[in-house]
């Protein structure tokens with residue numbers, strides 16, 4: 300048997316899911332399972348109860364809300380984001396970046412909420428959310444609260460979502476004169492990121508979020524011009540980790556190069 304013994308709950312509403320999470324200290328939400336089941340197999344996590352969110356249709360919706368903003372349920376999969384007409388109309392960069400994640404199997408199962416709640420520094424979506432200024436709705440026993448992307452990611456595998464809470468929705472503003480861009484250097488064609496950068500440009504100003512160079516995305520702002528962006532990244536004093544895939548110095552170099560490329564794509568209105 301691969302997994303340690305674990306209880307399984309399959310609630311039919313968010314309220315019921317929250318009740319199960321609060322009742323068991325060792326309970327964990329199960330979304331697409333693309334990270335959680337792997338860490339359980341490796342015995343790096345051993346929840347007592349898995350709270351499967353699969354039946355919560357209310358967490359799957361992708362809708363255009365007030366002011367045309369995009370409201371995406373945490374359980375929307377990457378494949379659903381890629382196919383969504385709402386995403387294509389409001390913030391197509393989200394579909395374009397989701398299409399770069401791993402393979403079809405991972406994209407069919409993996410969810411927006413799972414990607415963000417994992418807070419893996421090598422994941423594609425945390426820097427994108429930081430660059431776009433997304434907001435996260437978190438539900439708990441006391442009700443809902445809304446957290447900005449800048450305050451959502453707290454560390455490696457740590458977010459503002461407490462163990463007895465759920466990320467329910469991600470809200471992204473409609474494009475209002477912005478261009479968005481993303482670039483990454485990955486391990487192999489569809490592999491994990493060695494470094495990545497997401498950018499949004501408005502009125503000549505770029506907001507760039509750098510991934511894989513710290514525990515959480517590092518946000519820098521600069522004039523939307525190559526040398527200014529490179530200078531801003533260098534001035535950020537990055538101290539990235541070095542590993543078998545890239546030394547710290549190479550990652551620091553990549554961060555500046557990818558930031559400039561992401562801003563260039565944002566200026567061209569493509570990603």
Ligand SMILES: Cc1cc2nc3c(=O)[nH]c(=O)nc-3n(C[C@H](O)[C@H](O)[C@H](O)COP(=O)(O)OP(=O)(O)OC[C@H]3O[C@@H](n4cnc5c(N)ncnc54)[C@H](O)[C@@H]3O)c2cc1C
Pocket residue numbers: 327328329330331332333334335336337352373374399400401402405408409410411412413414416417419421422423424460464465466467489490491492
């Ligand atoms: C082979 C492979 C390659 C991959 N490559 C990449 C890659 O290149 N880029 C990339 O970005 N990702 C990559 N991933 C990770 C993948 O994107 C996962 O889908 C993602 O990290 C987790 O999403 P999930 O829906 O599978 O969440 P799960 O694995 O089910 O959950 C992950 C964590 O988030 C928590 N969680 C999930 N949803 C919620 C919620 N709504 N509220 C509160 N907590 C929640 C869970 O309790 C758990 O702790 C890869 C995965 C695999 C297996």
